Amino acid sequence: MPLAARYLSARTLDTAPAPSTPPGPGEVELAPAYVGICGTDLHIFHGDMDARVAAPAVLGHEMAGRVVRVGPGVEGWAPGDAVTVMPLRWDDTCPACRAGHQHICQHLDFIGIDSPGAMQQRWTVPATTLIRLPDTLPLDRAALVEPxxxxxxxxxxxxxxxxxxxxxxxxxxxxxxxxxxxxxxxxxxxxxxxxxxxxxxxxxxxxxxxxxxxxxxxxxxxxxxxxxxxxxxxxxxxxxxxxxxxxxxxxxxxxxxxxxxxxxxxxxxxxxxxxxxxxxxxARLYDRCDFEKAVALVAEGTVPADRLISKVVPLTQAPAAFEALEGGGDVMKILVDCTDEAREAAV
Ligand SMILES: NC(=O)c1ccc[n+]([C@@H]2O[C@H](COP(=O)([O-])OP(=O)(O)OC[C@H]3O[C@@H](n4cnc5c(N)ncnc54)[C@H](O)[C@@H]3O)[C@@H](O)[C@H]2O)c1
Ligand SMILES: [Zn+2]
The missing domain is CATH 3.40.50.720 (NAD(P)-binding Rossmann-like Domain)
Incomplete structure (x- = not known):
């Protein structure tokens, strides 16, 4: 069964099986390959965001992976496509949305904070959040597209x-x-x-x-x-x-x-x-244009994403990675490898 890393309470993370369910209308099921741990994930880990995060919660909003299954009515995406996700869901009706600022919707769902995130082997998201990645871009580098x-x-x-x-x-x-x-x-x-x-x-x-x-x-x-x-x-x-x-x-x-x-x-x-x-x-978050420009900057190497990756750990070691990051130390970006290969190698 697919595995997920979950935040339970301040300074406690575990890994647990997370059954995969067929994507609903307009949804896509992904296999996240690499997921970055960011400063906000650490704020959650410290327990500073318990009012917003419903434990047990799957964290992670910096990711790259592949499409596994598409739900009814989804067009333009097929299994195997390389993608990253713009992890935002807005209501389209609030004053901010009506003014054209959907990314700071007054009822924003930041996926990976307010709803389940990417640190798992199967992740279902709205197809509207997908951003296509060039086939030539390695997925570990692509995990840095979001930041x-x-x-x-x-x-x-x-x-x-x-x-x-x-x-x-x-x-x-x-x-x-x-x-x-x-x-x-x-x-x-x-x-x-x-x-x-x-x-x-x-x-x-x-x-x-x-x-x-x-x-x-x-x-x-x-x-x-x-x-x-x-x-x-x-x-x-x-x-x-x-x-x-x-x-x-x-x-x-x-x-x-x-x-x-x-x-x-x-x-x-x-x-x-x-x-x-x-x-x-x-300045808060981004919109789709920012994301598309970011894909180009990482793909062309203007942003040398590989140089910022300090370490890659398998999903089973995500809890230990959070503890290590909390202690500070000589790291920039840590990625969690959610692939089956990493899981098998870690056994
Ligand atoms: N606006 C947004 O949408 C958005 C998105 C992502 C992250 N963030 C926030 O941006 C911040 C940076 O993110 P990050 O992942 O790079 O965090 P980080 O905590 O890894 O980096 C902060 C850096 O600031 C340095 N620092 C601390 N005090 C300093 C000082 N007085 N002078 C100079 N440097 C100092 C620290 O050594 C550290 O390297 C965080 O607060 C994060 O939550 C905001
Ligand atoms: Zn809104």
Whole structure:
């Protein structure tokens, strides 16, 4: 029987059999191959999102896999097709949807958080969520399309233009992807990151990286920009210190793009917003165009997804992988391998 990794309660995950059922009208059954563990999954693992997550819950929203079966009325998809999923379901009736912002529907179902996710061997989703992958793109790399779509959306929200000076605060997976996408848009990019391992990895990808613990970031930005400050700062750290840095580095009419999920209210230097006429832009998730662009960026190698994959673990070891990630350590992205081959090899 297919297997699923399930969140039970704070810091407890298990694996259990999950029977596969035929897809209903408009649905497609997938065999997820690789599923990424993201920062939000860790927030769930910590128990911070119990109000939203109905345990036992199958997590996972960064995935790539293949179509197994299509339900009645589904056209254009066939068993074997390589796909990723844009894990959003909206109601199409709320004020946000009616204004054309379905991705931030006021009753959004984020599949993998609000409903069962991809960390299982069979996963049924609406056919409307599928995004086709080129056959040439390996499925492990394709599991990074979803966080790349986040980055594409964020760079779009901040309207990064060629030649602009961009500071990305927080060089985790999302921050590094934003840096790469901003660079591809012509931005002149600097990354600020606390972890030595992550700084080194970002440097190996050709990015210029500063350490906020030892470098005086505001001074470095002054030297780099001829005292003007940065045009755009992305807050991707989720920490108070990151917020402070992002506000401090901006020049006149600079834009602060807020990407990180802050678990509590933060202090922010509003005087700086007044003094320099700054703008704050929120950025959440993505739309289909962002996803399609992300597929292209990963497929053509502009985003070298393989370099961000630190480790691949079989589904049976997903609980241990969450514990390891929680302890921090020298990792960027961990993928869970849901294939039968990985399951057999792990026995
Ligand atoms: N807006 C969205 O739709 C969206 C989508 C995905 C993720 N997120 C959020 O984006 C954030 C980043 O995601 P991630 O997976 O890369 O998370 P992550 O926790 O792996 O990365 C955050 C990084 O910030 C660094 N950091 C912490 N404090 C810092 C500081 N003061 N200065 C510089 N760096 C600092 C950490 O060392 C870490 O590497 C998370 O909060 C996540 O929940 C938002
Ligand atoms: Zn809606």
């Amino acid at each position: 790349t779509a986040v980055a594409v959306h964020d760079v779009g929200r901040a309207q990064v233009a060629a030649g602009e000076k961009v500071v990305v605060v927080g060089g985790g997976p999302v921050g590094v992807l934003i840096a790469l996408v901003a660079q591809a848009a012509g931005g002149d990019v600097r990354v600020v990151e606390l972890s030595a391992h992550r700084r080194l990895l970002a440097e190996e990808l050709g990015l210029v990286v500063w350490d906020p613990a030892t470098d005086h970031v505001a001074d470095l930005v002054g030297e780099w920009s001829g005292d003007a400050g940065a045009d755009v700062a992305f807050e991707v750290s989720g920490a108070q210190g990151g917020v402070d840095t992002a506000v401090d580095v901006l020049g006149v009419r600079g834009r602060l793009c807020l990407v990180a999920i802050h678990p509590k209210p933060r202090e922010i230097n509003l005087h700086r917003f007044f003094w320099r006429e700054l703008t704050l832009v929120g």
